[in-house]
Every structure is written in structure tokens, then in C-alpha cells.
Amino acid sequence: MLTISQTLYDQIVEHSRKDHPDEACGVVAGPVGEGRPERFIPMLNAARSPTFYEFDSTDLLKLYREMDDRDEEPVIIYHSHTATEAYPSRTDISYANEPGAHYVLVSTADTDEAGPFQFRSFRIVDGTVTEEEVEVTA
Secondary structure (H helix, E strand, C coil), X not given: CEEEEHHHHHHXXXXXXXXXXXXXXXXXXXXXXXCCCCEEEEECECCCCCCCCCECHXXXXXXXXXXXXXXXXXXXXXXXXXXXXXXXXXXXXXHCCCCXXXXXXXXXXXXXXXCCCEEEEEEXXXXXXXXXXXXXXX
């Protein structure tokens, strides 16, 4: 199960909606070994695409060095889907290389910013996708 604060949840949703119609992407880091998401890190989608996201390799290297210096790890890796449901695509599955991370997908297919959207979390290990419950805390 992913336990996430309302603040982090809102930040992920806001970033996803702000970058629409392109896919948004980012990381939420937390203390190594604790599985607790704490620090929101929105990233630039280097692909600038409505159907694909890609972390800039320089930004990603900088982020991993920073997390290492702070004794953090990626607890959540998130991105949005702009026209489809919040479920990992084949490409998403092939790029999932953090077996300990929660992969959060937000669907921004409803763009009026008032209606329902999807916020779902998955574990992706060795190509196997498992959806997990999301608990939002105060």
C-alpha cells in the first residue's frame, strides 16, 4: 500500500494538470529504507510529449547524486497520462527500473480541472504490474 500525505497527493495532481497536454513526471524522495514519501521533486519531461515522458539524463543524474547526499531514495516515481487511463503502458513497464518504488500514474484526460481523474499506484517488478491501494493522510 502507498501511504501519501494530502499535500504530496495535491502537488502531484497539480503538476500533472499544469503540464497538460504534455505528460508530467517527477519523483517523491524519502529516507533510505523507510518507504516514506517526503520530498516532492517535479521534473521536466525532456520529451515534451502528450504520449511519452522522459527524464532529462543530466537532471536525473543530478537528482540521484542529491538523493545520495541526503540519504534518500525514490519512493514514488510519477507521471501522467493525458488521454488514457492511469495504467502503465508497455513502455512504462519496460522503463521501470526501481523495484522498490511506487509508480504513480495520474490521468489528466478530463481537462476541465473540476471533474474526476484517476490517481493510481503500482509496483512494477521484472515486468509484472501489481496495483496497490492508496491511502491519503492529513
